[in-house]
Amino acid sequence: MANTIERPLDLLNQSRGKEVLLQLKGEKQIVGTLLAFDIHINIVLSNAREIENGEPKRNIGLVFIRGDTIVYISPAS
Amino acid sequence: MANTIERPLDLLNQSRGKEVLLQLKGEKQIVGTLLAFDIHINIVLSNAREIENGEPKRNIGLVFIRGDTIVYISPAS
Amino acid sequence: MANTIERPLDLLNQSRGKEVLLQLKGEKQIVGTLLAFDIHINIVLSNAREIENGEPKRNIGLVFIRGDTIVYISPAS
Amino acid sequence: MANTIERPLDLLNQSRGKEVLLQLKGEKQIVGTLLAFDIHINIVLSNAREIENGEPKRNIGLVFIRGDTIVYISPAS
Amino acid sequence: MANTIERPLDLLNQSRGKEVLLQLKGEKQIVGTLLAFDIHINIVLSNAREIENGEPKRNIGLVFIRGDTIVYISPAS
Amino acid sequence: MANTIERPLDLLNQSRGKEVLLQLKGEKQIVGTLLAFDIHINIVLSNAREIENGEPKRNIGLVFIRGDTIVYISPAS
Amino acid sequence: MANTIERPLDLLNQSRGKEVLLQLKGEKQIVGTLLAFDIHINIVLSNAREIENGEPKRNIGLVFIRGDTIVYISPAS
Incomplete structure (x- = not known):
């Protein structure tokens, strides 16, 4: 997957x-x-859960997240 | 609903x-x-209530919320 | 009022x-x-008063408020 | 004065x-x-004084103030 | 000096x-x-000194200061 | 390497x-x-690890990091 | 050096x-x-060192620093 990332x-x-x-x-x-x-890094997730100290804290479900609050995004390995 | 979200x-x-x-x-x-x-994620809600620790705290009614104060937006499931 | 809000x-x-x-x-x-x-959500109010914990704190009168300090705006019900 | 404010x-x-x-x-x-x-709400004041808790604290005289540090501007009544 | 300030x-x-x-x-x-x-209010000063509580604290000499860290600029009277 | 850095x-x-x-x-x-x-300094790393006080703290793997949270980027020497 | 600084x-x-x-x-x-x-005041330094309380703290070597984290830049005298 990493091999095909140009941008x-x-x-x-x-x-x-x-x-x-x-x-x-x-x-x-x-x-x-x-x-x-989108290009502002606004994100929509489904089946979203808030995590605190590695533990699930709250189910959010479908959610729109504004890009400017995001530090990083990592695909689950 | 999630199936039809492209952007x-x-x-x-x-x-x-x-x-x-x-x-x-x-x-x-x-x-x-x-x-x-709108595209700045400015939002208008009706029948709005502030929530604190999961409890309703204050009725706001009709309200305009500036996009840049928003972290996420989730439809109630 | 809420029925006629498109944007x-x-x-x-x-x-x-x-x-x-x-x-x-x-x-x-x-x-x-x-x-x-205006479109930056800069606001002018007349007869403005600062509120603290639900109590009036200080009369400001006529005032120009910069949009980027605003979280939300709600018409009094 | 308030009657003639459109923007x-x-x-x-x-x-x-x-x-x-x-x-x-x-x-x-x-x-x-x-x-x-100007349109950035950069401001120049003359005879400026810093105020703390309602008391004058320091004379600044002539001063250029950057718009993005301003919350509100109110004409003295 | 104040009389000739339009912008x-x-x-x-x-x-x-x-x-x-x-x-x-x-x-x-x-x-x-x-x-x-410049128009971003980036500033270059020569013979610059940091001031703390009204006292000189550190000589900086020639310095480029980014506009977005500036609250106000006042000519010494 | 440093000799060929113009921008x-x-x-x-x-x-x-x-x-x-x-x-x-x-x-x-x-x-x-x-x-x-990219020009916003958005970054993609592979094999990424969070570091705290000089010690590895958490494996992140492949990750997209938004530019506006970055202070500096230094190639390992 | 100061005499030739227009911008x-x-x-x-x-x-x-x-x-x-x-x-x-x-x-x-x-x-x-x-x-x-560059015009965003993004900076590349070589032989960079972090300084704390006037003392060198950590060698960074070659480094790209994002402009929006910078307060000022001063040539060593």
């Missing part, structure tokens, strides 16, 4: 339909299935 | 007239019925 | 000449009569 | 040559005579 | 070659001779 | 496929192999 | 290949040799 958005494109971990500013983490993103 | 704003479009939960920066949460939004 | 700025347009509550970043609240606004 | 900048225009109170981010306040402003 | 940048223009006080975000102050500025 | 992005270009250290705002550090970047 | 970026241009001190937001300081910069 940063390629990684998001390849992660559509897959589980990702979002690290937000201020220590909040959200995991869920990546449905959509 | 992040599709989720907001599909949530018009429905109850949504807004997570704001600094732990504030607001729930209400989504009436309108 | 977020419609709510501000309909609130001209009426009392509104402004929630600013950092817990400050201001109430006053909405005289004018 | 937010009209209030600043009408306040040229008059005393205004500036509320800055982080509780600092400055009063002075409004000499000039 | 905020006029004050900076008139202050070239003169001593100015810069108030930065987070209480830092710098004094020095204003050599150059 | 800042040249350093990132020369670091593709090599190990880099990212210093994020708020003391977080991430090391990994630089796969891709 | 702020002239100082950075004249400092290429010379030692500079970077003051970052949040008290971090970095010294190093200025190799490159």
Whole structure:
């Protein structure tokens, strides 16, 4: 997968339909299935859950996350 | 619903007239019925209530919320 | 009123000449009569008062408020 | 004065040559005579004084204030 | 000097070659001779000194200061 | 390597496929192999690990990091 | 050197290949040799070292520093 990444958005494109971990500013983490993103890095996840200290904390379900609150996005390995 | 989301704003479009939960920066949460939004993610809700620790705290009614204070927006399941 | 809101700025347009509550970043609240606004959500209020813990704290009178300090704007019900 | 305000900048225009109170981010306040402003809400005051807890704290004289540090601007009544 | 200021940048223009006080975000102050500025309010000072509680703290000499860290700029009276 | 750097992005270009250290705002550090970047300094790393006080803390693997959370990027020497 | 500075970026241009001190937001300081910069004030230094309380703390070597974390840049005198 890493071999075909020329631009940063390629990684998001390849992660559509897959589980990702979002690290937000201020220590909040959200995991869920990546449905959509745009150039502002606005993200839609389905089946999203907030994570705290590695433990699931709250089910959010379908969610729109604004790009400017995101630190990083990592596909679940 | 999730099957038809190609771009992040599709989720907001599909949530018009429905109850949504807004997570704001600094732990504030607001729930209400989504009436309108724009590309800056400015939002208008009707029948809005502030939520604190999962409990309703204050009725706000009709409200305009600036996009740049928003962390995420989730349709009530 | 809510029935005729297509875009977020419609709510501000309909609130001209009426009392509104402004929630600013950092817990400050201001109430006053909405005289004018622009696309940056810069706001002019007349007869404005700062509110703290639900109590009036200081009369400000006529005031220009920069949009980027605003969290939400709600017409008084 | 309030009757002739169509756009937010009209209030600043009408306040040229008059005393205004500036509320800055982080509780600092400055009063002075409004000499000039631009669309970024950059402001020049003459005879400016910093105010703390309602008391004058320091004379600044002539001063250029960057718009993005300003919360609100109110003409002295 | 105040009489000829139509736009905020006029004050900076008139202050070239003169001593100015810069108030930065987070209480830092710098004094020095204003050599150059641009529309982003980026500033170059010569003979600059950091000031803390009204006392000189550190000589900086020639320095480029990014505009977005500046609260206000005041010509020494 | 330093001799051929005319513009800042040249350093990132020369670091593709090599190990880099990212210093994020708020003391977080991430090391990994630089796969891709864009003009917003959005970054994709493979084999990324979070570092705390110089010690590896958590494996992240493949990751997209938003540019506006980055303080600096240094190729491992 | 100061005599030939018309615009702020002239100082950075004249400092290429010379030692500079970077003051970052949040008290971090970095010294190093200025190799490159751009209009966003993104900077590349070689032989960079982090400084804390005036003492060298960590060698960074070659480094790309994002402009928006920079408070000021001063050529070593």
